[in-house]
Amino acid sequence: MNTKKKEVLNKIRDEFPILDQKINGEDLIYLDNAASTQKPKSVINAIKDYYENDHSNVHRGVHTLSVRATEAYENARVKVAEFLNSPNVHQIIFTKGTTDSINLIASSVTNLVQKDDEILITSMEHHSNIVPWQELCKRTGAVLKVIPINKNGELLIDEYANMISSRTKIISIVHLSNTLGTINPVEDIIEIAKSHDVITVIDGAQAAGHLPIDVQKLDCDFYLFSGHKIFGPTGIGVLYGKENILNEIDPYQFGGEMILKVTFEETTYNDLPHKFEAGTPNIAGAVGIGASIDFINGLDRDLAHQHEMSLHDYALEKLEEIGGVRIIGNASNKSAIISFVIDGLHPHDIGTIINQKGIAVRTGHHCTMPLMDFYSIPGTVRASFSIYNNHSEVDKLIDAIKLAIKMLK
Amino acid sequence: MNTKKKEVLNKIRDEFPILDQKINGEDLIYLDNAASTQKPKSVINAIKDYYENDHSNVHRGVHTLSVRATEAYENARVKVAEFLNSPNVHQIIFTKGTTDSINLIASSVTNLVQKDDEILITSMEHHSNIVPWQELCKRTGAVLKVIPINKNGELLIDEYANMISSRTKIISIVHLSNTLGTINPVEDIIEIAKSHDVITVIDGAQAAGHLPIDVQKLDCDFYLFSGHKIFGPTGIGVLYGKENILNEIDPYQFGGEMILKVTFEETTYNDLPHKFEAGTPNIAGAVGIGASIDFINGLDRDLAHQHEMSLHDYALEKLEEIGGVRIIGNASNKSAIISFVIDGLHPHDIGTIINQKGIAVRTGHHCTMPLMDFYSIPGTVRASFSIYNNHSEVDKLIDAIKLAIKMLK
Amino acid sequence: MVSELYKRELIELSHNPYHFGKPKKIFSSHETFNPLCGDKITVYQSIDPSKAIELWFESVSCIICSASASILMKHSEGMDLNDGLEFIKEVQNAINDGSLCNHKFPKALHCLEEINNYPSRITCATLPWKTAFELLK
Amino acid sequence: MVSELYKRELIELSHNPYHFGKPKKIFSSHETFNPLCGDKITVYQSIDPSKAIELWFESVSCIICSASASILMKHSEGMDLNDGLEFIKEVQNAINDGSLCNHKFPKALHCLEEINNYPSRITCATLPWKTAFELLK
Ligand SMILES: Cc1ncc(COP(=O)(O)O)c(C=O)c1O
Numbered sequence A, B: 001m002n003t004k005k006k007e008v009l010n011k012i013r014d015e016f017p018i019l020d021q022k023i024n025g026e027d028l029i030y031l032d033n034a035a036s037t038q039k040p041k042s043v044i045n046a047i048k049d050y051y052e053n054d055h056s057n058v059h060r061g062v063h064t065l066s067v068r069a070t071e072a073y074e075n076a077r078v079k080v081a082e083f084l085n086s087p088n089v090h091q092i093i094f095t096k097g098t099t100d101s102i103n104l105i106a107s108s109v110t111n112l113v114q115k116d117d118e119i120l121i122t123s124m125e126h127h128s129n130i131v132p133w134q135e136l137c138k139r140t141g142a143v144l145k146v147i148p149i150n151k152n153g154e155l156l157i158d159e160y161a162n163m164i165s166s167r168t169k170i171i172s173i174v175h176l177s178n179t180l181g182t183i184n185p186v187e188d189i190i191e192i193a194k195s196h197d198v199i200t201v202i203d204g205a206q207a208a209g210h211l212p213i214d215v216q217k218l219d220c221d222f223y224l225f226s227g228h229k230i231f232g233p234t235g236i237g238v239l240y241g242k243e244n245i246l247n248e249i250d251p252y253q254f255g256g257e258m259i260l261k262v263t264f265e266e267t268t269y270n271d272l273p274h275k276f277e278a279g280t281p282n283i284a285g286a287v288g289i290g291a292s293i294d295f296i297n298g299l300d301r302d303l304a305h306q307h308e309m310s311l312h313d314y315a316l317e318k319l320e321e322i323g324g325v326r327i328i329g330n331a332s333n334k335s336a337i338i339s340f341v342i343d344g345l346h347p348h349d350i351g352t353i354i355n356q357k358g359i360a361v362r363t364g365h366h367c368t369m370p371l372m373d374f375y376s377i378p379g380t381v382r383a384s385f386s387i388y389n390n391h392s393e394v395d396k397l398i399d400a401i402k403l404a405i406k407m408l409k
Numbered sequence C, D: 001m002v003s004e005l006y007k008r009e010l011i012e013l014s015h016n017p018y019h020f021g022k023p024k025k026i027f028s029s030h031e032t033f034n035p036l037c038g039d040k041i042t043v044y045q046s047i048d049p050s051k052a053i054e055l056w057f058e059s060v061s062c063i064i065c066s067a068s069a070s071i072l073m074k075h076s077e078g079m080d081l082n083d084g085l086e087f088i089k090e091v092q093n094a095i096n097d098g099s100l101c102n103h104k105f106p107k108a109l110h111c112l113e114e115i116n117n118y119p120s121r122i123t124c125a126t127l128p129w130k131t132a133f134e135l136l137k
């Protein structure tokens, strides 16, 4: 890597105060980015500044702070709309996170779904993109169908093309698998779905922070992600929806903001996006996600991607040299997430031991239990990289894993 | 007021950085506390510190940051449990806010409610405590009944006692009215409800920051409030529930954290409180609400109450001296909230003009439209006081209102 | 300054709005709410709009909204339907972007120009126009 | 230090746990999941528990959980039902509060004492005990 790039990357890393600390006497090495990313100063300060200068409740106030808070909140919506290339700002709904977004959809489409309709998901979905659909099926008598994958962790597109039919009502798939790192060919999947008039839902929890997203190009009906995985705060998420379908489906939660007129007999709902935002919103959360989008826009995204993939490739190479290591997820199109198991060792024991060296990885089923069943494993060790990680951290990870194997065998 | 008290109050006021600013060239006078309170430094810093030192995803990680984040999150739950005197920590569910809490209940009790069952609310409810029940009634064929009030804004307890019957399934009432300031006699209301085996839901959005709450003494089934109204962050709320009923009702949202085991065929839900907390929670929000509870616990609550009521009484006296002012809400048991209208003037015009003097009040229907209908008014001007307000601010409010009247007549 | 928003003429207009009340004959009507405050306005068309526009209104509303409605009632009166719809649309946009002081608009509208500096109150000014558009379109 | 958690004897125990596998005859069984990781453990009682406790287990689990289960299987064997239930409850509590080094517990349990310093791993150690309690209670 040339020094120019190195400088840029070091500067980015300096933006993250949390990284500058010791864990068990060792430098913190944070490789749990798929679970949640860390926050740059700009995001932390945006939240602080908001509370120190502009906080008030939004939308229904005429005083200055209320106007400022409303502008801060609505500006964040504009940023998200641009980030996703949404045709309209009011197609952006703020939620609590991806899970909240999926639950909103799965609940609000209830009246569009009939007995024996089919809902398609895939074998590699996060629980958040499984259980809400199981519940929808219970409520409506619809049937949940699962698109299979191969051992590399790639979706079987031909199978999918065979499974989709006039009975298919909704397909909900993950853009980028949090366990396997697989990037699904969502454009193709959506195109096939469209030709069958199927509602398309894309779980972008992992993708939004790593891939440029253009909802108009994708032509999906819904796209969802969480703030905390794109350098933003916890407690805020996004639901993008096409205008016609957002107007067609029922509201999800009921209360303040989402109504135009309430009497005890009857209630009139508000327009988009308010129809789906009942109650005082997470204003500071929106401000924070706005700042995190500014942060991402300020990155050289090609450089970021190259850097993350070079960490991925380097770690993969080193891991494969260790005896007994098996990589889970070898898709040809992948992101910087590596899941692996080690013969005879349980992921938790490995995780606990390498934590002694200051290294944070995620261990377990990563909320993808059916995927674990597919691979017949109890869980994996997962190292997931972000822009602030570096090659020497990978070296230390490899050393620590070797140590764990020595200790536990 | 003696100097000792004054010093204490000034010190408290200094804890709120936002108050130290000019609006339109005048000192900010923030009297919109019922909509949302401001945040003390300790709350803002707790959120900042969390992101700068401890952030990670919770519950499923073995590494140090994940353990710390989990502890931070669960410690906040302990603080809330103590704040409400909950018998158990796992009876505290974190939500997005009061609106989210009520929607959770109204959705999760669906299976307990049958056609022709009755749901009781009151005339003074916030939309958040009306519309979710209207929707429950639509779904189940239950009937919504409204307990009337008198012109002072007091609940007609005798009417209530007549309305409740073996058909009554749920009563959901506001503890402290955000529009009228009325403090409802919830102990008595709950006692009567209990004798009819009725599920009791208390909307404590306004009460939690002003009255000491003891859920065991109240003996309610559910108690709810929002962080942002008790000096805490936006995007976090609380649902307290009795253990048996929390176990009995269905989960609300589905996804990560709230499951024990997922297969494509079947899912097993997790224990309390996780059953009701799907997805990555608002960890920083919980940390913030914990800090806001510490802040409240650090106050002399009697002093706080006395101070707020003395502002209320003083403002009321001065307002009543102004010709054409009509106070909306004269309950004998009241909190420091004053709603009023002025003959021939619209609340928004008053609000806009006094904002020129740096004064923030709320104007409009305060999300209680049916209550506005009851009083045949389009809305009110509402001044709501908090611990950091003072008497000279009341004087300026009165002057500004007089100015508005002069300008607009 | 807020005194520039609450100009004397605006206040006067709101005290004595043109065509306030239900007309004797109602050809059609439309009701909307201000999402800011829940204020209600009903706009009535008293004759067949293909002949000419003749609007009346009822509302519980603030000074801004009443005055704005009054101007609408007065200056749309007698317009041809298409011209009227275009006029209404243009004024709505001009309220939003603060360009009411344009020679193509009646002078009466100038007194609303300041509203652009009060973002939370813009819907108060546009509500009558929005309602009339819905009614006539 | 993590090496104190992963003591040699603990690792050995986990490699060769006592009564691992389905017993020939099953009187009753109970299955639970570790909410941390989804790991599953099934505990079997092979004879009528009113006669004596005789537990077996199957699991896909970490070193901590396997070793802990092994100790449970061994040291509850032959106990009277009531004594066994009390023993199980007491050990569960002691794991949670780090007081396993008590003379009233079998020495084998001491090797789990460090777990108290690893809050995220405590459920790994208590899971077999919790499952057995549910089974026998
Ligand atoms: C009495 C009452 N109930 C419910 C709510 C709704 O709270 P939130 O908007 O925080 O969900 C409020 C706040 O506006 C309130 O004052």
Ligand SMILES: Cc1ncc(COP(=O)(O)O)c(C=O)c1O
Pocket (backbone or CB within 6 Å): A034, A035, A097, A098, A099, A100, A126, A128, A129, A174, A176, A177, A178, A203, A205, A206, A226, A367, B256, B278, B279, B280, B281
């Ligand atoms: C692919 C995927 N979908 C959904 C989620 C759920 O996101 P959240 O927990 O923020 O609601 C996650 C994160 O864990 C994820 O990785």
